[in-house]
Structure formats: C-alpha cells, structure tokens
Amino acid sequence: MRLPAAHDGNVYPTESRWYVLRTKRLKELGVVERIGRQGFDAYCPRIRMPWSQGRGRRLTTSLFPGYVFVHARYLHAYHTLRWLPGVSSWLQFGGRPAYLEDEIVARLRREQGRKGYIKLSPPPLKPGDRVQILAGAFRGVEGLFERYLCPESRVRVLLNLVSYSARVEVNMESVKRLSA
Secondary structure, three states, X not given: OOOOOOOOOOOOOOOOEEEEEEEOOOOHHHHHHHHHHOOOEEEXXXXXXXXXXXXXXXXXXXXXXXXXXXXXXXXXXXXXXXXXXXXXXXXXXXXXXXXXXXXXXXXXXXXXXXXXXXXXXXXXXXXXXXXXXXXXXXXXXXXXXXXXXXXXXXXXXXXXEOOEEEEEEEEHHHEEEOOO
C-alpha cells in the first residue's frame, strides 16, 4: 500500500509530531498499549463522568472517543501503526495527516490528576441562576440555583411547582443553566 501523494508537491513532515489515529469503538486504551509496545509514545486523555446506571457511580472514559494521539515521524510510523488491532485510520484533512502542537498535549497531561484522568469543571453557577433539571424525578422542571453542596458533585435548587416551592438536592451534572 502506498501513502497518498501530497497535493502541492510538499513531502510529509519528517519531524516527530503528535498525530491523531482514529480507533474502533471503545478500543482507545488497547491501541495506546499496542502503540507503546511498538516503541512509540501514545496518549489518550481520559475523564470521569457520571454513570447512568447508578447513583453516585462514575465511569472513566476517553475525552475524545475514537481518537488516540501518537508522537512519531509520520512516514516512519504509518504502516506499523495503521494496521494495529483497534486502529481504524490516520486522521487526515485534505490528504494531510492531522497533528497537534506539542504544547496542547503537554497541557492535557498537566491537567491529568494522579488517578489518570482530567477533572472537567462545569461552568460555575451563581445563586439565583435559572436552571433546568436534566435527569431524575424532576426532569424538565425549572428552578433557581441556590448553592453547591458537599460532596462537590451535588447542588441545591429551589423549584417552583404549581403552588408549592421545594428545595431539592441533585447531581451537578443533572442541572443546566438557562439563559436569563
């Protein structure tokens, strides 16, 4: 198999960069492991998300599902990595391999905690912000954000129901800010 020819006559970059590989569904970690066995540096940023199947349970998943970053010289790594189990293809735009600047990957790695995942912060809510409940018994009900609770993933919302006001405590991920 030949590499696609460059459109403007330029050759592919010869320096090492962080290229992007597309993976098959849910195969990111296996691909990272296999790339490492081939002697290349690979990275798949991970995040923690609420698991829909249980209260308070969380799932560690890929920040960019279906993508892995690999630091390599493109022409040197193309065939070796293209046919690894779990790899779908090299991500390309206009026939050129997609890559990230080193600083972007370095920043992602700095954000990664000791446990191996990046902690995403939801946009801060202020008391009095209009919000909508996204899940649970009060799904679709609007209210006013009151305050953050401990543990940090819980918030208190004042709901205005027909002729009754109620304070409820819900997971922070179950609340969406509404425009004023």
